[in-house]
Amino acid sequence: MTSHSQYGIAAATLVILALPFLLAGNRFLGFVLGMTLISLLWATGMNLLSGFVGLMPLMFAGIAGIAGYAMVYFTRTAGWSFWLAMPVASLLAAIIGVALGLPALRLKGFYFTLCSLVIQSVLTLAFIFFPKFTNGDTGINEIAPPDWFGGTALTSVRFDFALAVAAVAGILFSTWLTQTHLGKKFVAVREDDVLAESIGIDVVRTRITAFFIVSLYAGIGGCFYSAYVGFISPRAFDVLVSLNIWLFVTFGGRGTILGPIIGTAILAPIPFLLQDLQAFKDILSGTLIILVTLLMPGGIYGAWLKLLSRKRGREVQTTQVREQGV
Amino acid sequence: MSDSSLLIVLSTLSTGLIMGAIFSLVAAGVTIVYGCVWLPNASNGQFFLLAALVVWTFTLSFGWSSLAASLAVIVLGVLLAVVLELVLIRRLYNAPNRNVAYFVVTLGLTQILSGIFSLTYAKWSDQFSVPPVIEGITMLGPFPISNNRLLAMVVSLGVLGLLFALLRYHPYGRALRAVFQNREAAALRGVNVRAIYRLSFVLGSTIIFLGGILFAFAYSFDLSVAWTMSITAFAIMIVGGPGSVLGALVVGMTFGFTQAIVSIFASPTVAMFSYLGAMLIMLLFQPNGLFKR
Amino acid sequence: MKLLEVSGLSKSFGGVAALANVVGHSIEGETLGMIGPNGSGKTTFVNVVSGHVRADRGTLTFAGVNIARMRPHQLAEVGLCRTYQAVRVFSELSTRQNIENARLLLEDRGLGAAEVRELTEWLRLDRNLDKQAGSLTLFEQRRLELLMRLVLKPRLIMLDEPVGGLAVTEVNEMITLLQELKARCSLFVIEHTMRVIRELADRVMVLIAGEKVADGPPSEILQNQRVIDEYLGNAAHA
Secondary structure, eight states: OOHHHHHHHHHHHHHHHHHHHHTTTOHHHHHHHHHHHHHHHHHHHHHHHHTSTTOOOTTHHHHHHHHHHHHHHHHHTSOOOHHHHHHHHHHHHHHHHHHHHHHHHTSOHHHHHHHHHHHHHHHHHHHHHOHHHHOGGGOBOOOOOOBOGGGOBOOHHHHHHHHHHHHHHHHHHHHHHHHSHHHHHHHHHHHOHHHHHHTTOOHHHHHHHHHHHHHHHHHHHHHHHHHHHSOBOGGGGSHHHHHHHHHHHHHHOTTSSHHHHHHHHHHTTHHHHTTTOHHHHHHHHHHHHHHHHHHOTTHHHHHHHHHHHHHHTSOOOOSSOOSSOO | OOHHHHHHHHHHHHHHHHHHHHHHHHHHHHHHHHHHHOOOOTTHHHHHHHHHHHHHIIIIISOOOHHHHHHHHHHHHHHHHHHHHHHTGGGGTTOTTHHHHHHHHHHHHHHHHHHHHHHTHHHHOSSBOOOOSSOOEEEETTEEEEHHHHHHHHHHHHHHHHHHHHHHHSHHHHHHHHHHHOHHHHHHTTOOHHHHHHHHHHHHHHHHHHHHHHHHHHOOBOTTHHHHHHHHHHHHHHHHOTTOHHHHHHHHHHHHHHHHHHHHHSOHHHHHHHHHHHHHHHHHHOTTOSSOO | OEEEEEEEEEEEETTEEEEEEEEEEEETTOEEEEEOOTTSSHHHHHHHHTTSSOOSEEEEEETTEEOTTOOHHHHHHHTEEEOOSSOOOOTTSBHHHHHHHHHTTTGGGSOOHHHHHHHHHHTTOTTOTTSBGGGSOHHHHHHHHHHHHHTTOOSEEEEESTTTTOOHHHHHHHHHHHHHHTTTSEEEEEOSOHHHHHHHOSEEEEEETTEEEEEEOHHHHTTOHHHIIIIITTOOOO
16 A cells, blocks of 8 residues: 555545534534445445446445344334444345345346346335335334433434544455455456456455445445434435445545545535435436546546656556456 | 126237337347447436437427327437437447446436436426327227227337348348357458447437337326336346347237236236346346347 | 376367367376367367366366366365466556465465565566556566466466467577476466477377377377378468
């Protein structure tokens, strides 16, 4: 890892932790921050997988949804504390995620993406058509915020800060991961899975492990989302959410740690700041997806790195930026 | 058989045939483009809807005759396809993993179109129906079928037949199939691969637009047909076999009948579940589908 | 001892037999060559042996272990690896990262840092460690391929056209390198360039239309009438 990116990550961490307090006065901005932080956690997770050639995990939101609904079930019906329900629900979602994704992980390129889309569609339909657990399309509201010490609840600025801590934890974990042998296997499998297998890397097991970790991120984010927003419905966890997170990652620069941070920071607040112009959000989102795929496959951070390397006149040791393709 | 059960049977039969024909047509359009250019068009449902909506606008707002409106939409559709190819599609002809890249790009296109529809058509009406091209009904025994729907079915099947003939006998068709099989080999044999890509994209897209037009005449619709059509078309393509027009026909008709039968007992969403299920099973066990290209 | 042993190995693609009842073996310490016209099944053979493709019939063992159903990463653990006809490295990663990836298999049981450095210097890649692998010359990339295999501590490396695309001086250098490589592990070489086969191989298998038609020392093979008629007579290689 270059010192350049280390400074970037350190700086990002400090900013993220400081923001909840800087925005403490304005609850609306605080909420936007909270939602952005949840998206950041999701983006950091999806980034681990999204760099894989052709593995665009469109079922991400569905897995987040499983955790979100499960968490509500555990806290409401079983009376658990949020802090017990969250890890259990996330683990459950991750296991289900791997089980659902397992057969698809054998598939290459577009077929995986399509399979992933189908699984996501099935999950969304399941959320709608099993109202016993999910209350169907109406959704579940008045979800309690997480319990905190002294019988209070985790609300407003303190909740925002908790989300900031979670996002930072997610970033630091994923940074650490890239330095491990497992992280290097992820990169090798992503870059060229046939070659990786030839030099002794168990591609299938690596993919499964990656998928499990990514599903954990999805699930944890899903639990926080439920408790933070206080209301969930199948719409909250549908394919558009997966697509959006993918966009944040790709726009910022997938395969890098800073990329998803940049992408989320720029794009996530927009729909909230543009409240009334709902339909424009779709058009903007769609346009960005096309632009990013055609013009900027390396994302903003990727373009920045290329610029740097040209200025320095030598090959910069980029860790994970891909030139072309998804 | 009692009169009412006969009616139900005939009704189901006719719905199945008509829906099946339209499904097959759209799926054929999608499968040609995927098989040739490796372009899975996630926005095929939006194209379908676009054609239907514009016919509605031309007939209801402009007062044109249905025939004139249809022709106009075809022409506009071809133009749109050409523009899209120029601006968007051709940039990715040589990209690695271009099937994923195209899928993503068309997902973006889907969002854009869906946003445009929310800003426009969604505000103008909930349900859209278009005046028929030809009036009257035909009696199939005790069962009346609108001539309009019959026309839709006949035209769909006719175009599919033409497509078959094109692919089998016309030099363009042979060139197309050569590129389907192996683009390097085709290039070596002197086929202008890029031109074939262009033609295929425009042809496939136009067929999808045609499907939308015919659907508009057969049924009234709302904006949700876009995504149901997309899922159905993809499911047909995957189950039938990417690149196989025969597969699109056989599986399309099957799905059409499935929809018709299921609609008797349950909501169409159940049919959707079954398409998704079929697609999933195919993807997992036989990604090349039932028929060869 | 026998390393690679195949018997009755057959593979068809859509009705066309790429391999038909191939029988053969390689011995530890010897360099086995394989020649044959284009499309005769040489690469299919390597693909089947190296686990990329499953054979329809036949037995396949390596050092006595049945490897017929093993995937490439398992074969790497058993000591069998291969290189590719069109050179394959992680082009977006640096040379150093490529080597590190190859070291992931053995982790602590693998070569020490000093040994890896020695190999890197021997293969003249020590100046290029931070360069993107995709920006290396073809010859450098082929050397990197070799380095990545050596780090796996293999018993047998299968080389699919190792001098393909190289200039004449590079071919000479590569032959020398491979000769030095023979001291470290057994080799299996597929080649079109007869000079490579003559100078490297102890024994040669000839594959024509998926069938093994001859098996013997190079001097014998290169004079075999059928081989000359069906392959060498038309080949214009040195």
